Amino acid sequence: MNARRIVGPFNRVEGDLEITLDIADGKVVAAYVNSPLYRGFEQILQGKLPADALVLVPRICGICSVAQSAASALALADAAGVVPPPNGRLAANLTLATENLADHLTHFYLFFMPDFARAEYAGRHWHAAAVERFRATVGSAPNQMLPARARFMQMMGLLAGKWPHTLSVQPGGSTRPLQSSEIFRLHRTLREFRGFLEAVTFGAALEEVAAIESRTQLELWRAQAGGGDLRLFLEIAGDLDLWQLGRGTDRFMSYGCYNEGDRRLFPSGLWHDGVVPLDIAAIAEDISHAWYAAAGLPQHPAAGSTLPVAEKDGAYSWCKAPRLAGQVLETGALARQAVAGHPLARDIVEAAGGSVAARVVARLLELALVLPAMERWLTELAPGEPWCIAAQLADETSGVGLIEAARGSLGHWLTVRRGRIHNYQIIAPTTWNFSPRDAAGQPGALEQALAGLPASAADPLPAAIHHVVRSFDPCMVCTVH
Amino acid sequence: MNPTDACGLQYDGEASGGLLGPEFRAAAGLPVINVAGCPPHPDWITETLAMLAHGRLRAEHLDDFGRPRFFADQLVHHGCPRNEYYEFKASAEKHSDQGCLMEHLGCKGTQAHADCNQRLWNGEGSCLRGGYACIRCTEPGFEEPGHAFEATPKVAGIPIGLPADMPKAWFIALAALSKSATPSRVRENATADHQLRAPSVKRSKK
Numbered sequence: 150m151n152a153r154r155i156v157g158p159f160n161r162v163e164g165d166l167e168i169t170l171d172i173a174d175g176k177v178v179a180a181y182v183n184s185p186l187y188r189g190f191e192q193i194l195q196g197k198l199p200a201d202a203l204v205l206v207p208r209i210c211g212i213c214s215v216a217q218s219a220a221s222a223l224a225l226a227d228a229a230g231v232v233p234p235p236n237g238r239l240a241a242n243l244t245l246a247t248e249n250l251a252d253h254l255t256h257f258y259l260f261f262m263p264d265f266a267r268a269e270y271a272g273r274h275w276h277a278a279a280v281e282r283f284r285a286t287v288g289s290a291p292n293q294m295l296p297a298r299a300r301f302m303q304m305m306g307l308l309a310g311k312w313p314h315t316l317s318v319q320p321g322g323s324t325r326p327l328q329s330s331e332i333f334r335l336h337r338t339l340r341e342f343r344g345f346l347e348a349v350t351f352g353a354a355l356e357e358v359a360a361i362e363s364r365t366q367l368e369l370w371r372a373q374a375g376g377g378d379l380r381l382f383l384e385i386a387g388d389l390d391l392w393q394l395g396r397g398t399d400r401f402m403s404y405g406c407y408n409e410g411d412r413r414l415f416p417s418g419l420w421h422d423g424v425v426p427l428d429i430a431a432i433a434e435d436i437s438h439a440w441y442a443a444a445g446l447p448q449h450p451a452a453g454s455t456l457p458v459a460e461k462d463g464a465y466s467w468c469k470a471p472r473l474a475g476q477v478l479e480t481g482a483l484a485r486q487a488v489a490g491h492p493l494a495r496d497i498v499e500a501a502g503g504s505v506a507a508r509v510v511a512r513l514l515e516l517a518l519v520l521p522a523m524e525r526w527l528t529e530l531a532p533g534e535p536w537c538i539a540a541q542l543a544d545e546t547s548g549v550g551l552i553e554a555a556r557g558s559l560g561h562w563l564t565v566r567r568g569r570i571h572n573y574q575i576i577a578p579t580t581w582n583f584s585p586r587d588a589a590g591q592p593g594a595l596e597q598a599l600a601g602l603p604a605s606a607a608d609p610l611p612a613a614i615h616h617v618v619r620s621f622d623p624c625m626v627c628t629v630h
Numbered sequence: 631m632n633p634t635d636a637c638g639l640q641y642d643g644e645a646s647g648g649l650l651g652p653e654f655r656a657a658a659g660l661p662v663i664n665v666a667g668c669p670p671h672p673d674w675i676t677e678t679l680a681m682l683a684h685g686r687l688r689a690e691h692l693d694d695f696g697r698p699r700f701f702a703d704q705l706v707h708h709g710c711p712r713n714e715y716y717e718f719k720a721s722a723e724k725h726s727d728q729g730c731l732m733e734h735l736g737c738k739g740t741q742a743h744a745d746c747n748q749r750l751w752n753g754e755g756s757c758l759r760g761g762y763a764c765i766r767c768t769e770p771g772f773e774e775p776g777h778a779f780e781a782t783p784k785v786a787g788i789p790i791g792l793p794a795d796m797p798k799a800w801f802i803a804l805a806a807l808s809k810s811a812t813p814s815r816v817r818e819n820a821t822a823d824h825q826l827r828a829p830s831v832k833r834s835k836k
């Protein structure tokens with residue numbers, strides 16, 4: 150029996166999301182991902198003063214606000230030709246890392262895990278534990294995690310004034326000089342958060358988790374005593390075979406992030422049967438299936454346009470379809486770690502590509518990898534040395550800001566004419582992952598990951614569909630911006 | 631520019647009306663409550679909801695723009711750690727300076743209704759504590775200030791936006807007077823990113 154079903158709006162997702170599934174013979178034969186809300190930030194930015202972008206772009210999103218600020222500051226720094234002093238660079242790393250880690254934690258505890266408490270899993274040996282820990286609003290886990298997250302976010306009060314929508318992240322560095330005693334307070338906050346992660350999330354030292362090098366080692370580690378929510382997830386993932394669920398394009402991209410002067414903590418690149426350097430010039434946005442006026446062939450974002458139209462044949466989303474040399478890419482923590490060469494991430498994608506379990510494990514792995522780096526960056530801060538330098542922009546200039554948000558690669562492309570923003574184009578991580586089809590008919594990453602899943606025209610949709618959608622940690626407000 | 635025709639529920643900028651119209655009242659008799667701010671402090675939301683749940687929020691607890699007065703009857707300037715710099719018009723000139731941000735860097739804390747420097751954000755923060763100007767994000771129309779967000783528009787050297795309830799002549803006279811009396815400690819620290827001079831220590835005469 151053939152049928153078309155529309156799933157959505159999705160709860161526990163930032164922003165609006167609808168998915169149309171074509172179902173035949175008990176399977177999804179085609180998925181169409183629709184971002185139904187247009188925002189208009191790229192239009193709003195046109196004609197504004199370049200520095201005002203720092204006020205406007207964080208307001209694209211309430212959960213990855215600092216990522217937007219950081220990309221904008223980098224684009225302005227590129228346009229002005231300035232490099233922040235070491236304190237400014239370290240403060241930017243710390244601010245972005247705080248947001249990224251908080252996002253990973255929120256995704257795991259509040260957005261992703263509650264699906265395993267669904268009644269359809271009653272009878273599985275882990276179901277009672279999943280209900281006790283993760284059932285929405287009453288589970289014991291959120292009640293531990295939320296206060297720990299709120300305390301961790303106090304990093305932002307000291308580092309950046311406030312979160313979200315800070316203005317401390319500037320092209321020339323940070324507006325918030327820190328004194329020694331304040332740096333010790335930040336150490337204390339990190340120590341408390343480490344304590345939470347090691348006791349509650351991992352049941353192990355962060356370094357022990359970061360040192361796991363393969364799926365085999367991961368399963369051996371799971372079998373050890375120690376408890377923690379990661380072990381519960383691994384048990385579920387094994388039982389439901391989430392390592393085989395939701396495979397996408399297996400082409401992973403990372404712009405690289407966390408500037409350490411002469412290197413990045415996580416370098417940039419493209420992984421597909423091995424890592425190759427990323428050719429940013431090969432990015433183009435296709436709008437054949439999105440509600441935008443066509444401007445000919447797919448355009449590089451530096452020359453891109455955003456001209457919304459209400460009606461268009463064949464269009465089904467406000468999301469454009471970014472492609473790299475015509476290829477569909479996946480971005481996010483798994484991509485970042487596969488590109489950066491973490492042995493566990495490499496082992497996972499080499500064996501079975503992207504999957505629900507791989508994406509979730511990669512996020513938790515980043516909690517274990519980045520927190521120790523934050524501790525190190527704090528010790529490198531030098532009170533009394535400069536935090537911010539002036540960034541003077543020419544009237545005619547352009548710049549690019551590429552960073553890694555929690556959900557993956559975020560790029561801002563800025564052109565300034567006569568001292569005003571002439572064009573500002575943004576490609577957000579979920580724009581890559583949740584893109585619609587392109588002119589060649591290639592479905593986006595999530596669309597590919599959903600095809601082939603079991604589904605019926607009449608019965609409730611299986612939780613597996615929700616697991617796959619949420620495994621990408623979508624942020625829809627950023628997707629269309 | 632408003633590409634999506636977005637508007638408030640009961641205000642469009644300063645004009646009452648919005649989506650529901652000026653006469654709208656909810657079942658409990660209240661107009662739309664504007665928990666203002668971009669973003670609002672989370673406590674403003676939770677305290678508003680708690681007060682509603684306990685029947686403790688009535689029309690007289692809302693200000694002229696429908697904002698709960700428990701936070702809107704304060705100014706961002708109240709409790710700002712840069713107050714001594716403000717008193718002496720010892721001003722920051724560039725990012726990461728410690729001085730007051732009103733004279734050069736666009737701070738509107740003396741006009742913005744909110745308790746950001748008393749309640750604090752994320753434990754011990756606020757925009758001013760973070761080193762950047764208040765952009766008055768709890769006020770209607772803040773998004774189009776008509777000038778760069780982080781620059782102070784001036785006429786003949788005087789900031790156009792004066793502190794709430796302050797007569798202009800007074801402000802000019804006081805600013806001139808306090809500038810002439812600025813202690814060198816305050817003046818030097820204002821344009822540095824860390825304290826160059828500590829307040830002096832006095833011993834009592836024995």
Ligand code: SF4
Pocket residue numbers: 706707708710711712713716729730731732737738739740758764
């Ligand atoms: S920086 Fe703004 S809020 Fe702080 S003292 Fe100066 S005018 Fe007041």
